[in-house]
Amino acid sequence: MQHAIHMPVPSRAIAPVLPAGMKGTSSVERAVPPEGAGGPDLLLMRVSAQRRRVRRGEYLYRGGADFQALYVVRAGAFKTVLLTEDGREQVTGFHMAGEVLGLDAIGSDVYAGDAVALEDSDVAEIPFAALEERAAREPALQRELWRMLASEIQRERTLMVLLGSMRAEERLAAFLLNLSQRMAARGFSANRFVLRMTREEIGSLLGLKLETVSRLLSRFQTEGLIMVRHREIEIKAIQALRAVIGRVELRRERLPH
């Protein structure tokens, strides 16, 4: 195969559009991941990347639009949303500073869904044509791209199992732990962080209603697992939180028996 994703045909630009009922705010003063924090950005950034600002509520890209670029979130946060024919919509992920967006176009020539900024954000736009060209000459970049693709698919599968086999409290615990782990991977605190999304958006990701999310957060707090005030979360007892779930990670290797 020549390319892992698709040969992008440069055509129309994707204009950010404000969805009805949402207004952008002004200041962008989000924390930026510390230097040297892990992540794919280092390799990716070596390809010419253009900076782009997306304000709260604006689309970074829309489902069905030509796949032209990957994006590294430099500051802020996004959600990706899948749209169905019958008007159903489902959040498929949240993407924080340091993470990559656009991989949902894998295997297609268009983005699978919308990417919407949860707050005023800042991304590096990496034209895929250039990336692909460069990757052809640099095995390390090639491998990195491939690794990212794999983990995106892995992420979706984990979500599938979560939705298919976990109870509400397990889902939320898994969500919090996942967020914590990702924050840590980006150099932020694993124990204290701010939710960038609403309860409803969390619910959409987890297949729950917003009231259920709210109630469970309250319950986790009274049980001493977390502290929650509005969108600020502090994890107080990570082991207990883990114990809420019967682990969710997908098994990579199997025991011979």
Place this chain on the structure above:
Amino acid sequence: MQHAIHMPVPSRAIAPVLPAGMKGTSSVERAVPPEGAGGPDLLLMRVSAQRRRVRRGEYLYRGGADFQALYVVRAGAFKTVLLTEDGREQVTGFHMAGEVLGLDAIGSDVYAGDAVALEDSDVAEIPFAALEERAAREPALQRELWRMLASEIQRERTLMVLLGSMRAEERLAAFLLNLSQRMAARGFSANRFVLRMTREEIGSLLGLKLETVSRLLSRFQTEGLIMVRHREIEIKAIQALRAVIGRVELRRERLPH
């Protein structure tokens, strides 16, 4: 990117293993898709393919095993199962005659989960190394491979939305309609077919318990949507079955108060 999936390193063969409590049977007399029926097999088959028989309950491949080959189901049926750390297991799909197996290794060098024969089956094994080599010279094959990959990802996403936003009756209706459509695409009847899997396996795919699946099938029958006798299904009112999906949203506008 050089290959869309991974450079397979020919190493250990994947031995079929009988899971505890299941025993293989003998006869293979499944229907074979009629000549000329749609499907990727035609292109794929041009690569040297070896025939392999897998008996009911046996593994075609196991999760974590080296990705070495794709498989086209020639006769019979399979389920693919994802396994988690804590022993949770979830069916991720059913695969009938004419369909391709092994694509779950996308983005990785190992299969994501187990592929288990639901009945005595027959597959064409297509070593990926050879396939990849040939695809490099044949753009048509290249495109076909890519298309298959894309639809596999699409399939998983659809399942995600189903699990995240549909109610039990909608899930089952969607499942039956999907099966019907796939049977038709393979040249079988869209209205009458045989379920190759248990109620429990259907439930696992849909995030439901087996009793719920059974009850809903019974209800669909009394409502005249289908006829069901054991594993034989006849769809009696496909439009009504389609209408089951999304019934909830309509209900919303019903009661002004």
Place this chain on the structure above:
DNA sequence: CGCTTTATTGATCCTCATCAAGGCGGGTGG
């Protein structure tokens, strides 16, 4: 044929959705 697996159906329980009523906070306009 006997045994095991699978399916149906009923009764009951419980999780989570739904409906409803404030409360908090941030942003905005007077």
Place this chain on the structure above:
DNA sequence: CCACCCGCCTTGATGAGGATCAATAAAGCG
């Protein structure tokens, strides 16, 4: 600057949709 408004969150009450438990029936398999 204050009052108001609107989006977001919390919390309660209620009930429905599925899960669970249980008993039986029917098939499939050896």
